[in-house]
Amino acid sequence: xxxxxxIKFLNDFEKNQNIVHKICRIYTTNQDEHNDLFQEITIQVWxxxxxxxxxxxxxTWMYRVALNTxxxxxxxxxxxxxxxxxxxxxxxxxxVDYDNTKDLQLNALYKGIRGLNDIExxxxxxxxxxKPYKEIAETLGITxxxxxxxxxxxxxxxxxxxxx
Amino acid sequence: MxxxxxxxxxxxxxxxxxxxxxxxxxxxxxxxxNSIVKWIFIIGLLEFVFWFAIYYLGTKNGALEPYEKLKxxxxxxxxxxxxxxxxxxxxxxxxxxxxxxxxxxxTKTLMKNILLVRKTVKWYVYYNLINVVVFSIILNILIFNTxxxxxxxxxxxxxxxxxxxxxxxxxxxQIVVITIMILILWLFYYLLYGILLKKLNKNYKELTKLNExx
Numbered sequence: 001x002x003x004x005x006x007i008k009f010l011n012d013f014e015k016n017q018n019i020v021h022k023i024c025r026i027y028t029t030n031q032d033e034h035n036d037l038f039q040e041i042t043i044q045v046w047x048x049x050x051x052x053x054x055x056x057x058x059x060t061w062m063y064r065v066a067l068n069t070x071x072x073x074x075x076x077x078x079x080x081x082x083x084x085x086x087x088x089x090x091x092x093x094x095x096v097d098y099d100n101t102k103d104l105q106l107n108a109l110y111k112g113i114r115g116l117n118d119i120e121x122x123x124x125x126x127x128x129x130x131k132p133y134k135e136i137a138e139t140l141g142i143t144x145x146x147x148x149x150x151x152x153x154x155x156x157x158x159x160x161x162x163x164x
Numbered sequence: 165m166x167x168x169x170x171x172x173x174x175x176x177x178x179x180x181x182x183x184x185x186x187x188x189x190x191x192x193x194x195x196x197x198n199s200i201v202k203w204i205f206i207i208g209l210l211e212f213v214f215w216f217a218i219y220y221l222g223t224k225n226g227a228l229e230p231y232e233k234l235k236x237x238x239x240x241x242x243x244x245x246x247x248x249x250x251x252x253x254x255x256x257x258x259x260x261x262x263x264x265x266x267x268x269x270x271t272k273t274l275m276k277n278i279l280l281v282r283k284t285v286k287w288y289v290y291y292n293l294i295n296v297v298v299f300s301i302i303l304n305i306l307i308f309n310t311x312x313x314x315x316x317x318x319x320x321x322x323x324x325x326x327x328x329x330x331x332x333x334x335x336x337x338q339i340v341v342i343t344i345m346i347l348i349l350w351l352f353y354y355l356l357y358g359i360l361l362k363k364l365n366k367n368y369k370e371l372t373k374l375n376e377x378x
Contacts, residue, residue, distance in 0.1 A: 006190070006193075010186040010189055010190055011186070013189055014184070014186045017180070017183065017184055017189075018179050018180055021180040036198075038184070038192075039192045039195060040198060040199060042189055042192040043192065043193060043195065043196075043197045044199070047197075048266070051266075051268055064267075064268065064270070065267050065268060068267045068271055068274050069199070069267060071275075071367055072200065072271065072274055072278060072367065073199035073201055073267065075198060075200055075360075102176065105165070105170065106174070109170050109173060109174060117367075117370060118363070118367050119271075119367055119370045119371055122271070127171075128171055128174040128175075130171075130175075140270060140271045141269075141270030141271050141272030141273050141274075141371070142272060142371060146374040146375065149374075150374055155167055158167065159167060162165070163165070
C-alpha cells in the first residue's frame with residue numbers, strides 16, 4: 001500500500017515540479033537556497049500526501065503546501081550565505097524557440113517579484129498562475145475582498161519596481 | 165510594458181532545465197526536514213526538560229535539609245505536587261497545539277498555529293518564573309515567622325549576630341539573584357525565538373493587517 005502511494009506521489013510530484021521550481025526562484029536568491037527550499041517542499045508535500053484525497057487537483061493542493069513551506073516553514077541556512085547570487089534565471093532555462101527580449105523581460109519580472117515581501121510574492125505568483133480570487137483567498141486564509149485590495153496594491157508596487 | 169504583458173511572458177516561460185528525477189525526489193523524501201516547526205518542537209521540549217530538571221534538582225540533593233528543621237517540608241511537598249500537575253497539563257497543551265500545525269491549512273491558520281505552540285512554551289516559562297518568585301516569597305514569610313529561622317537556615321548559631329542585618333542581606337541577595345536570572349533568561353529567549361520567528365511574525369502581521377484595510 002505504502003509502495004503504491006509512494007509511486008503515485010513520485011509520479012504526481014515529478015510531473016508538477018515546475019510549479020515548485022517557480023516558487024523556489026521567487027523565494028530564494030541563489031542555487032543552493034533554491035535546492036534547499038525544493039527539498040523542504042518535497043518533504044512537506046510527501047509528509048502530507050496521504051491527506052490528499054483527490055477532491056482538488058493535485059497541482060492546486062500542491063500550490064498551498066509549497067507556498068506554506070516557502071512562507072512559514074523554510075529556514076535559510078547560514079552556511080551558504082557566500083554563494084553567488086543569481087541575477088538571472090536564464091542560465092537554467094532552455095533557449096529553444098526563445099528570443100532574447102522575452103528572456104530579459106522574464107528576468108526583469110523575477111527580479112521585480114523578489115523585491116516584494118513574502119505575502120506579496122505569493123499573491124503575485126498566484127495571479128501570474130491565473131488562479132481565481134476565491135482560490136487565492138482560501139490559500140492565504142484571507143477574505144476575497146481583502147485578497148482583491150491587497151492584489152491591487154501589490155500590482156501597483158510591482159509596476160513601480162518594473163517601470164521606475 | 166504593463167502587467168498583462170508580463171503575465172504572457174510568465175506563461176510562456178520555458179520549463180526548468182535541471183529537472184529533478186523521480187529517484188532524486190524519492191531520496192529527498194527520505195531526508196530530514198529542517199523546518200521552523202521542527203526546531204520549535206525541539207527547543208520547546210528542551211525547555212520542558214530544562215525547567216523540570218532545575219526544579220527537580222532544587223528539591224533533591226539535600227537542598228531541603230535545613231527546611232526539615234524548620235518543619236516546612238509538607239508545604240514544599242504540596243507545592244511540588246501542584247507543580248507536577250501543572251507541568252503535565254502544559255505538556256498536554258504543548259502536544260495538542262503542536263498537532264494542530266498542518267501545512268495543508270491556509271497560510272494564516274498555519275502561522276497562527278505555529279505561533280500558538282511558541283506561546284504555550286512562553287506561558288510555561290512565565291509560569292516557572294512566577295513559581296520561583298511566589299515560592300521564594302512564601303518561604304521567606306514562613307522562615308521569618310519561625311523563631312531563629314534565619315539562623316537555622318544559614319547554619320549560624322551566634323546569639324550576638326545581628327538578626328535584622330542578616331535579614332536584609334538575605335532578602336537583597338535573593339532579589340538580586342532572581343533579577344539577574346530573569347534578565348539572562350529574557351535575553352536568551354529574545355535571541356532564540358527572535359531569530360527563529362522573525363520572518364514568521366512579520367508575515368503573520370502582514371496577513372492580519374489585511375483585515376484592517378476593508
